[in-house]
Amino acid sequence: MRGLTIAAFLCASLFAVTVLGQHTLDIVENNGLSENRIDLVIMGDGYTSGEQQDFASDAQNAVDHLFGKRPSKQYREFFNIVTISTVSNESGADHPATSEYVDTFYDCAYDCAGLGHLICCDYSTILSVAGAQYPAHDVVLLLVNDQQYGGSGGPVAIASTSPVSNDIPFHEFGHTFAGLGDEYDSPYPGYVCEDIFPNISFTADRDDLKWNHWVNEDTPLPTPESTAVNNQEPVGAYEGACYETVGLFRPVYECVMRSLNNDFCAVCTEQMVLSYYGFVEPVDAYSPAQNSHEGAHGDSIELVVEAVEPDPNTLAYTWDLDGELLSWSDSADLEFFFECVDQGEHQLTVTVSDLTNLVMVDPENLMTMSVSWTVTRTDDGPVENCDDPDTDPDAGGDACLDGGDNPKKSGCGCRGIPARRTLLSSLLPILLL
């Protein structure tokens, strides 16, 4: 867990510009403390001192494109975005195939591994500059100031400034964030696909299909391509994925993990959203921060949770007292009156859940988080009826909380703080486009 030092660093840097050597850090978007956000750093190579404005506009284009499609569009609030501009001596990138070489800071070059569109750079320099300039970084995108199509994935997502390369970061972040595999079937000599990707199946058998919750009963499995009504419907098991034409299956006809200029399919979208929740817990903060409170007849406390809201906001808030659902509030705050309970200790809990339809199954319960307070009534006075949120409890209501006649919400029993995930990029090989 990153600590307060970094949080303080981010706050102090808000909308500020820091120049260290030939690097300039700009805060593009600050949506919260780094400890509960995905910190995206956009860097550039092959921009000369006279081209720094080009980097700024290329980075803005990248942000607009990256957050223009689902699911990052809905979850933009989950990200902090910064740019680190770097001055290169010369413009562009190396093209070894045509013996064109330029002097750039991160030494990016096309023709990596003999592939014209594959760009490789000096990763250790990129990561050390990112680490020095912005220690909170979670993911790095490097823009290469060259109009030829190209890019790569791995420890850093790399994309050239060719408009055709716009979708490369999408595709690469699919690898980086959610551990998605390539769905295309052109051969990758020497690579043996392992059964580790949530969007690639070694079987078309319905019961063993990882994404069978997205497959309709009447969709044939395996799914002939002639079944597809468009690139992404219906979800099924289409043969050809992970650099093999037979024996491996993908969820839809065309996803951005198969070819650029597509969206993430439903299966990949679900994995992306879950991966965001591996970084970002649904609740940023709550008040009062102290979890234990005492009071008597006439006393009340205001309880508030600050959640990280998707856009549109798909969060649901439920409050319960000693396991019984409260009708007082379905929002982020609640005023609790001590006279609504009998003398002694009680447990007040708010549960925040993201009910987005982009996710059908959340096996690790990452999208739900609860906060509890212990409230102790100190006096033995009468217990008031409190089920109307707009009425003073002394005015009475229809049902007494302690009577237990509020329906208990099903599923309330399975709560817990979700497990944190770590970024997969460092574990992944460079995957070809």
Ligand SMILES: [Zn+2]
């Ligand atoms: Zn997909």
